[in-house]
Amino acid sequence: MKKNYFVLLLMLFVGAICYAQQDKVLKRKVAIGRFSNETQYAKSVFYDKENDPMGKQASDILSARLAASEKFLFIERQDFDKIVAELNTGGGVSQKIGADYLIIGSITEFGRKTVGNQKVFSNSKEQIVEAAVTVRLVDVSTGLIVYSGEAKGEATAEDKRVMGFGKTADYDATLADKAISAAITKLVENIINKCMDSPWKAYLLSVEEDVYIMSGGETQGIEVGDEFSIVQKGKSVKNPQTGLLIELPGKVVATIKIIQTLGDTPESEVSMASLIDGSIDTAQLEKYYITPKK
Numbered sequence: 001m002k003k004n005y006f007v008l009l010l011m012l013f014v015g016a017i018c019y020a021q022q023d024k025v026l027k028r029k030v031a032i033g034r035f036s037n038e039t040q041y042a043k044s045v046f047y048d049k050e051n052d053p054m055g056k057q058a059s060d061i062l063s064a065r066l067a068a069s070e071k072f073l074f075i076e077r078q079d080f081d082k083i084v085a086e087l088n089t090g091g092g093v094s095q096k097i098g099a100d101y102l103i104i105g106s107i108t109e110f111g112r113k114t115v116g117n118q119k120v121f122s123n124s125k126e127q128i129v130e131a132a133v134t135v136r137l138v139d140v141s142t143g144l145i146v147y148s149g150e151a152k153g154e155a156t157a158e159d160k161r162v163m164g165f166g167k168t169a170d171y172d173a174t175l176a177d178k179a180i181s182a183a184i185t186k187l188v189e190n191i192i193n194k195c196m197d198s199p200w201k202a203y204l205l206s207v208e209e210d211v212y213i214m215s216g217g218e219t220q221g222i223e224v225g226d227e228f229s230i231v232q233k234g235k236s237v238k239n240p241q242t243g244l245l246i247e248l249p250g251k252v253v254a255t256i257k258i259i260q261t262l263g264d265t266p267e268s269e270v271s272m273a274s275l276i277d278g279s280i281d282t283a284q285l286e287k288y289y290i291t292p293k294k
Contacts, residue, residue: 026200026292027220029266030066031075031099031140035059039110054176058107058133061181065188071196073219073266075099101146101195102138107131107180108150127157131179135187137194141201144244147194153182202290204230205270207282214290217261217269224261227293228273230254230280254278255293 037054066072109132114125130152137147155178202216216222234248256273263269280288 025071025221026216027071027073028101028195028200029075029099029220030072030101030103030195032059032063032103032105033138035062035103035105035107037107037110039107054107054110054180057177058105058180058184061177061184062103062105062135062188065184066191069188069192071192075267099140100201102140103135103191104138105133105135108134109152110176110179112175124158127175129155129175129179131176131183133180133183133187135184135191137191139198142247146198147190149187149190151183151186153179153184153186155179155182199291202228202271204280204285204288204290207285210275211259212256212273212275214256214271214273215269217263217266217271219266219269222258222261222271224258226258227276228256228258228290229293230256230278230288230290232280232288250289252278253288254280256290 035055035058037052037058063074067074109130111131112127112129114127131154132150132152134150135148136145138144139146155175157175202214204212204214206213214228229252231250232253234250236245236247238244239246255276255278257276258271258273260272261269262272
């Protein structure tokens with residue numbers, strides 16, 4: 001009986017370790033480059049495209065929804081034009097922007113209407129706000145759009161009175177927030193799944209006295225003792241149909257082990273590592289990227 005009990009405890013202990021290892025998530029870095037209001041709503045003579053309240057509102061809602069998943073770190077990059085210029089330069093793009101993915105969004109539809117129903121002893125009035133949001137997810141290491149989606153959301157407020165009694169509903173400004181939030185919520189799961197389906201990557205920044213310095217640190221989930229594979233990038237070939245370059249699968253050439261993490265912010269964090277096996281060309285670090293060891 002005692003032997004069986006010991007075996008059961010051992011199995012539970014091993015299972016807990018395996019679960020903990022499987023549950024470890026390395027956070028992706030995401031930048032919201034632009035969230036614009038493409039509708040005519042709230043645009044007057046003095047409208048400022050660079051300081052659009054609806055666009056900022058949508059960007060904040062999306063950030064909050066993605067942050068709640070605890071799978072992302074957000075990099076503040078609102079200067080969309082500069083990001084596009086960096087994407088067009090090619091090579092080392094992820095390091096320049098400081099993020100793995102760039103989100104570009106638009107509010108494409110927005111409308112408010114009031115509908116009513118008048119009867120002999122009662123009347124009702126309903127405020128309805130509808131919004132449509134479009135989001136594109138760009139892999140900044142390639143500049144390719146890896147996900148594009150559109151969703152619509154609706155929010156309502158009702159005013160119903162019988163024989164002069166009942167609740168009244170004045171103009172409700174929060175309905176705009178709720179409609180945009182409802183539309184964005186429908187897209188969040190797809191964005192999360194697409195980001196997490198792609199392999200986590202980091203990059204070698206420098207090699208100093210046999211110490212390998214890589215991007216990323218503690219806030220991304222990197223810990224002392226973690227081991228990572230160094231992958232040599234595959235050859236880039238041009239797709240004749242699209243004219244785009246496609247990177248062929250790379251090969252693992254070395255393994256490193258984290259010995260220290262440094263940095264105060266997600267943008268400045270780095271990790272120090274030692275080489276366990278394999279070898280790399282330290283004069284051409286741009287040829288490699290880092291992935292979790294399988």
